[in-house]
Amino acid sequence: MSLVDPVIELGRGLWRTLSSMFERTVTYQYPEHKRTVRPRFRGRHVLKRYDNGLEKCIGCSLCAAACPSDAIFVEASENTDEHRFSPGERYASTYEINMLRCIFCGYCEDACPTEAIVLGDNYEMSYYTRKDAIYTKDMLIEPVSSVNQTTPQKTPTGVFTRSVPEMKDAKD
Amino acid sequence: MDWVIWLIWIVKGFFLAMFLLVGFAYLTWYERRALARIQVRVGPNRAGPFGLLQPIADAVKLIFKEELTPAKAYKIVFFLAPIITMVPSIIIAAVIPWGPQEPQVKLFGYTISLYVADINVGVLYLMSIASIAVYGIVLAGWSSNSKYAMLGGLRSTAQMISYEITLGLAFVTVILLAGSMRMLDIVEAQRSWWFVVIQPVGAAVFLIAVLAEVNRAPFDMPEAEQELTAGYHAEYSGMKFALFFMAEYQKMIVVSAIAATVFFGGYLGPFVHRWPLLGPIYMLIKIIILLFGMIWVRATWPRVRYDRLMAFGWKVMLPLALAIVFITGFGILLAQELGDPIYLTVIPAASIVAGVIAVIMVNRALTRKRILSYEPR
Numbered sequence: 001m002s003l004v005d006p007v008i009e010l011g012r013g014l015w016r017t018l019s020s021m022f023e024r025t026v027t028y029q030y031p032e033h034k035r036t037v038r039p040r041f042r043g044r045h046v047l048k049r050y051d052n053g054l055e056k057c058i059g060c061s062l063c064a065a066a067c068p069s070d071a072i073f074v075e076a077s078e079n080t081d082e083h084r085f086s087p088g089e090r091y092a093s094t095y096e097i098n099m100l101r102c103i104f105c106g107y108c109e110d111a112c113p114t115e116a117i118v119l120g121d122n123y124e125m126s127y128y129t130r131k132d133a134i135y136t137k138d139m140l141i142e143p144v145s146s147v148n149q150t151t152p153q154k155t156p157t158g159v160f161t162r163s164v165p166e167m168k169d170a171k172d
Numbered sequence: 173m174d175w176v177i178w179l180i181w182i183v184k185g186f187f188l189a190m191f192l193l194v195g196f197a198y199l200t201w202y203e204r205r206a207l208a209r210i211q212v213r214v215g216p217n218r219a220g221p222f223g224l225l226q227p228i229a230d231a232v233k234l235i236f237k238e239e240l241t242p243a244k245a246y247k248i249v250f251f252l253a254p255i256i257t258m259v260p261s262i263i264i265a266a267v268i269p270w271g272p273q274e275p276q277v278k279l280f281g282y283t284i285s286l287y288v289a290d291i292n293v294g295v296l297y298l299m300s301i302a303s304i305a306v307y308g309i310v311l312a313g314w315s316s317n318s319k320y321a322m323l324g325g326l327r328s329t330a331q332m333i334s335y336e337i338t339l340g341l342a343f344v345t346v347i348l349l350a351g352s353m354r355m356l357d358i359v360e361a362q363r364s365w366w367f368v369v370i371q372p373v374g375a376a377v378f379l380i381a382v383l384a385e386v387n388r389a390p391f392d393m394p395e396a397e398q399e400l401t402a403g404y405h406a407e408y409s410g411m412k413f414a415l416f417f418m419a420e421y422q423k424m425i426v427v428s429a430i431a432a433t434v435f436f437g438g439y440l441g442p443f444v445h446r447w448p449l450l451g452p453i454y455m456l457i458k459i460i461i462l463l464f465g466m467i468w469v470r471a472t473w474p475r476v477r478y479d480r481l482m483a484f485g486w487k488v489m490l491p492l493a494l495a496i497v498f499i500t501g502f503g504i505l506l507a508q509e510l511g512d513p514i515y516l517t518v519i520p521a522a523s524i525v526a527g528v529i530a531v532i533m534v535n536r537a538l539t540r541k542r543i544l545s546y547e548p549r
Binding site for chain 2: 005006007010013014016017018020021023024025026027029
């Protein structure tokens with residue numbers, strides 16, 4: 001019966017499409033159901049804090065130096081024990097990322113000596129104006145869990161002298 | 173009394189036109205949902221329940237779109253072409269019967285017949301109106317003054333003329349079997365057996381020719397996006413484009429209705445001669461099933477190459493259609509001469525043999541080409 005093979009092949013094609021009608025759809029109904037992102041997903045940046053609420057960022061600008069698209073702007077100021085934002089001498093008084101320039105390469109994450117800047121899970125960044133694309137420190141910093149952890153903090157003298165903490169090798 | 177008849181006609185015509193216009197809108201929804209299901213997607217489901225308001229959103233969008241007329245277009249023809257395409261696709265539906273004549277439908281004391289026009293040459297009317305639509309397409313292609321549109325229009329003309337002959341011959345088998353060109357007689361002749369049973373190859377030829385006639389996949393050559401950037405309506409936008417779109421989908425509905433009428437028993441179904449209003453429901457079910465067939469084919473098979481399309485039309489479909497016309501006539505003559513309708517079984521048997529021979533010939537032709545092109549001798 002190989003002579004009527006074309007008809008059989010056409011029929012097989014039709015059967016394939018018909019049977020696929022009864023498969024489960026692969027669609028995610030996006031705004032209602034969101035996929036969980038992969039562990040190493042590079043989304044919007046987050047500025048991390050230590051457990052006591054102090055900011056990890058020390059305003060060293062290494063992230064800005066590492067940034068290939070020059071999206072990060074950092075301005076540092078001096079910490080005092082009366083008015084402490086982060087351990088060590090300095091903190092980032094201004095921290096801005098232009099999300100229109102950012103290419104989410106994650107080099108800032110790699111460059112950071114204190115693991116302060118991390119690319120998070122949020123990919124829902126949209127804005128109507130260019131100005132809205134510049135994310136400031138308030139928007140990027142991790143929210144605090146309780147009121148007495150907000151920065152600036154009043155800290156005992158001589159405790160937070162070291163800018164860069166001792167840490168294990170980074171994973172993931 | 174006379175004006176009431178006019179009123180009935182106008183109301184029926186209005187209902188038919190509205191059915192086609194609304195049916196077009198919901199056919200796009202139906203097609204998108206069905207295609208999506210075949211491709212394991214969901215399809216439009218945001219506007220309203222199950223996306224049922226999607227056609228309305230599309231219509232609003234198309235109405236508010238900017239209408240462009242190319243600077244070097246022939247303006248009058250450019251304006252008229254969508255209308256010439258659109259109008260036949262609506263008026264062609266006039267002769268399709270939606271219910272039986274015998275138990276009359278009474279409404280407000282008046283007898284309502286379930287068709288708009290009862291022409292005794294209904295099939296001829298269908299053929300003639302169907303071929304008018306090609307004018308709109310070729311004029312659209314020509315008046316756009318654009319190469320792609322022109323090529324699309326010419327392809328469409330060549331294709332529609334080629335397949336129209338096959339379509340006409342498929343109609344001839346039906347006329348032979350029914351012994352009449354009147355659509356009502358054709359349907360009533362199918363009370364014992366649908367013509368698809370008596371002439372299955374004729375039905376297959378008809379359905380294939382109809383796909384080519386309404387420019388649907390796999391014969392959607394005139395509007396091949398990849399080759400012709402949408403073909404004859406490349407230069408159209410806004411409501412003018414919507415008219416072409418509308419015409420195509422209305423033609424889909426109408427040819428499904430015609431196919432249902434001439435081969436699949438039309439309004440016939442259980443108890444239709446007791447409650448004639450079941451007729452339109454059966455008709456609608458058959459139309460929806462045939463439309464699904466069109467969508468299914470579009471989702472499955474790739475587009476046929478243009479030279480193969482023409483070769484298939486002239487070298488396979490036309491001889492096959494001629495053969496089945498001959499077989500049908502022969503079978504009817506045999507049954508008449510010998511006085512026993514059992515000899516009508518010659519028709520399906522012989523036409524299936526003819527169909528298999530056609531398939532084998534196509535297969536041999538394609539295989540021979542493959543051998544020639546891949547294996548040097």
